[in-house]
Amino acid sequence: MIDTLMLIDDENLFHLVFEDACSLLDMALSIEALDSSDEADRLFKKWFPNDPDHERPECVFVDLNIIGSSFDGIEMIRKVNYEYGNGVVIGIISSSEDEEEIEKAKKVGAQFWIIKSDDIEPRLEEFKEDYDGYKNRTAPFKVYR
Amino acid sequence: MKISKEARDVLLKVAKEKRIYVEGNFLKLLEADEGDSEFQKYLDKCKEKDVTTRRKRLEITKKVQEQNKELESAAKENIRVNKQLEKALAEANTSLNDAKTAKKIAESAKSDMESALEETRLAKEEADILRIKAEQAKEIAETDLSILQKKTQTELMGNIVKVALWVIMGVGVITTGLYVFVLLYGHDSKIIESTWSNLFGILLTNSFSIIGTIMGVKHATATQNDKK
Numbered sequence: 001m002i003d004t005l006m007l008i009d010d011e012n013l014f015h016l017v018f019e020d021a022c023s024l025l026d027m028a029l030s031i032e033a034l035d036s037s038d039e040a041d042r043l044f045k046k047w048f049p050n051d052p053d054h055e056r057p058e059c060v061f062v063d064l065n066i067i068g069s070s071f072d073g074i075e076m077i078r079k080v081n082y083e084y085g086n087g088v089v090i091g092i093i094s095s096s097e098d099e100e101e102i103e104k105a106k107k108v109g110a111q112f113w114i115i116k117s118d119d120i121e122p123r124l125e126e127f128k129e130d131y132d133g134y135k136n137r138t139a140p141f142k143v144y145r
Numbered sequence: 146m147k148i149s150k151e152a153r154d155v156l157l158k159v160a161k162e163k164r165i166y167v168e169g170n171f172l173k174l175l176e177a178d179e180g181d182s183e184f185q186k187y188l189d190k191c192k193e194k195d196v197t198t199r200r201k202r203l204e205i206t207k208k209v210q211e212q213n214k215e216l217e218s219a220a221k222e223n224i225r226v227n228k229q230l231e232k233a234l235a236e237a238n239t240s241l242n243d244a245k246t247a248k249k250i251a252e253s254a255k256s257d258m259e260s261a262l263e264e265t266r267l268a269k270e271e272a273d274i275l276r277i278k279a280e281q282a283k284e285i286a287e288t289d290l291s292i293l294q295k296k297t298q299t300e301l302m303g304n305i306v307k308v309a310l311w312v313i314m315g316v317g318v319i320t321t322g323l324y325v326f327v328l329l330y331g332h333d334s335k336i337i338e339s340t341w342s343n344l345f346g347i348l349l350t351n352s353f354s355i356i357g358t359i360m361g362v363k364h365a366t367a368t369q370n371d372k373k
Contacts, residue, residue: 001173013206013209013210013213014210016202016203016206017203017206017207017210020199020200020202020203020206021203023169023170023195023199024196024199024200024203026173028170029170029173029174030170031170118207118210118211
C-alpha cells in the first residue's frame with residue numbers, strides 16, 4: 001500500500017472519486033488532493049532540499065490541464081523530476097489520450113499515464129499491482145487505458 | 146497498529162451503545178491482538194461499514210460528476226447556440242443595415258427620378274410652349290404669306306384691271322376718235338358706226354364681266370377667311 005499519495009487536479013469532484021476509489025482498493029493510507037499546480041509547486045519547494053524525505057508524498061498523480069494554474073501537469077512533472085529531487089513516483093491522470101502529450105510526459109520523466117474516465121477503479125487496481133515496479137524504477141512507462 | 150486495552154474497550158462500548166464505528170484510513174492501521182476475536186469482529190464490521198459508505202459515496206459522487214459533465218456539456222451547447230444566435234443577430238443587423246442603405250439608395254433614386262420627371266415635365270411644358278409659339282409663328286408666317294399672296298394677287302388684279310381698263314378706254318377712245326373723224330370729214334360711216342357700236346357694247350360687257358369676276362373672287366376669299 002502507498003503510504004502517502006498526492007493528487008493535483010482542478011476538478012474537486014474528482015478528488016472525492018479518487019479518494020474513495022483508492023480507499024476501496026486499499027491503495028493508499030493518506031491522500032492529499034490539491035487543485036492547483038502552483039500550490040503543489042510551493043509545497044515541493046518547501047520540502048526540497050531541507051526535508052526531502054519526510055513530508056513529500058510517495059506518489060503523485062497530476063492532471064494534464066489544470067485550469068487556473070500557471071503551468072500544466074507535464075511542466076509540474078518536469079519541475080519535480082529536474083528541480084525538486086526526483087524522489088517520487090509521478091505520472092499523469094487525464095481524460096486526454098493525445099499521443100503527442102503522452103510522449104512529452106514520457107520525456108520529462110512521467111512513469112505512467114492513467115486515462116481518467118467514469119470507471120477509474122480497474123485502472124487504479126492495475127496501477128496498484130505495478131506500483132512496486134515504479135517505486136523501484138524498474139517498470140517501464142505505461143498507459144492505463 | 147495495535148491499541149491499548151482501554152482504547153479497545155472504549156471503541157467496543159461506543160459501537161455497542163451508540164452504534165458508532167471507526168471510519169476512514171485510520172481503520173486500515175488498526176490491528177487486533179491474536180485471539181481477540183471480539184475486536185477482530187469489530188474491525189471487520191468497521192471495514193465493512195467503511196467500504197459500504199465509501200462505495201455509496203463513490204457512486205453518488207460519480208453520478209454527480211456525470212451530471213456535472215452533462216451540465217458542462219449543456220452549458221457549452223448553450224454557449225454555442227448563443228454564439229450562433231449572436232452571429233445570426235449580427236447578420237440580421239447587417240442585413241437590416243443593408244436594407245436601410247438600399248432603402249436610402251432607392252429613396253434617393255426615387256427622388257432623382259421624381260426630379261427627372263419634374264424636369265421632363267417642365268421640359269415638355271417648355272417644348273409645348275415652344276411648339277405653340279412655333280405654331281403661332283407658323284400661323285403668323287402663313288398669314289403673312291397669305292396676306293402677301295393676296296396683296297400680290299390684289300396688285301396683279303389691280304394691274305390687270307388697270308391694263309384692261311386702259312385697253313378698253315384706249316380702244317374706246319381710238320374707235321370713238323375714228324368715228325368722230327369719219328363724221329367730221331364726211332367719210333362713209335356705216336362700217337365704223339356699227340363697228341363702234343359693237344365694239345363699245347363688247348367693251349362694256351367685258352368691263353362688267355371683269356369687275357364682276359374680281360368682286361366674286363374677293364367675296365369668295367373673304368368667306369374662306371371668315372370660316373378659318
